Amino acid sequence: MASKTNSASGNVKWRIAAYLWQAVRAHGWCVGVALALLLAARLVPVSFPVLRKRIVDELGAPTVVTLPVFAILGYAVVRFISDTFNEVRDVAFSEVTQRTMADLIVRTFSHLHHLCARFHAQRETGAVIRDTE
Template identity: 40%
Template sequence: MRDSAAVADANPDLKTLRRFLPYLWPADAPALRHRVLWSMLLLAAGLSVKYAMSFTLAGAITRMSAGSRITPVVVIAVALVVAYAVARFGQVLFDNVRNAVFERVGQTAARHLSQDVFVHIHKLSLRFHLERRTGALTRVVERGTKSIDTMLYFILFNIFPTVLDLAATSIIFGVKFGLALVVATLVMSAGYVWFTQRVTNWRNALRREMVTHDNKATARAVDALLNYETVKYFNAEAHEA
C-alpha cells in the first residue's frame, strides 16, 4: 500500500486518478455504483455485437463470392447482410443506452467535486482570500469540475475498451492467422502507445502554458471589474488592459 502511494506521488497522473476514483465508485451511493455496472455490461454487449458484426460481414462476403445466381448460398449471404445491419443497429443502441445510463454518474461526480472544492475554498486562510484571486480561482474551479466527467468517461469507455479490443483481436488473429500476426499487432500497438505518450507529453507542456496564460488573463479581467472603482480612481484602465 505504501509502495503504491509512493508511485502515485511520483506520477501526478496516477495521483489525480486515485483522487478521482471515489467519485466514480461512491461508497455511499449504491444506485450510482449499479449504474456503473450496468454501463460496463452495456459496454461488453456493444463490443460483443461489434465482433459478431465483423464475422457476419465476413461470412456474407465469402458466400457472395461463391456465385451470383439465386442459390441457397446467396440466400445465406443475404441473411448475413441483414444480420450485419441488425448488429450495427444493436451496437449503436447499446452505446447510446450506455451513455444515458452513465450520464447521471458523471454529473453527480461533477456536482460532488464542485461541492468539495467549494467547502475547501472556505477553509482556506483569510490571507488567501484577501489577495483577491477571484478570477483565477473561479477559472480553475470551472475547468476542474468540467473535466471530471470527461475524464471518467474517457477511462471507462475509451481506454478500457481499447485494451479489451486489443486482447480480443490478438486472440482472433492467433486462432485464424497464427502467432506472427499477433506479435506484429502487439509490436505496432506498443509503438503507437509509445509515440502517443511522447506526443501527448509534448502537447501537455504547451497546454499547461496556455492554461497558465488563460488563468492570468481571466484573473486580471475579473479582478479589474471587481475593483472597478479603484481602477477609475487611479485612472488605470490602460494599465489593467
C-alpha cells in the same frame, strides 16, 4: 521543493481516485449496467464476421448480387445495434455522472471557501471563480 510538489500531486491523485471509487460503489448497479452495455456494444461489431460467415454458408453458392446485399444489410443491423447499446449505456450512466460531478464541484468550492484569506489573496482565486461563471 520538487519532491514536495510531486508528493502533493500524488496525494491529490489518490484522494480523487478514492472519491471516484466511493462514487462507483454508491451507484453500483448503474455502473454495472453501464459496463455490461459497454461490453455488449463492443462485442456486437465483432460478431459481424461470424454473421457474414453464416450468410455465406446459408447461401451455399452465392450469386454475385445476393451476397453483397446481405452483407450490407447485416452490417447496417450490427451497426444500429452497437449504436443503440452505446446510447442506452449513456442514458443509464448519465445520472451517476451528473451526481458525481455535482458532488465533486460542491466539495471543491466548499474546500476553496474554507481556505484562509491569505491563500486567496496570494493566488487570486477570484479569477478562477470568474472564469467558471
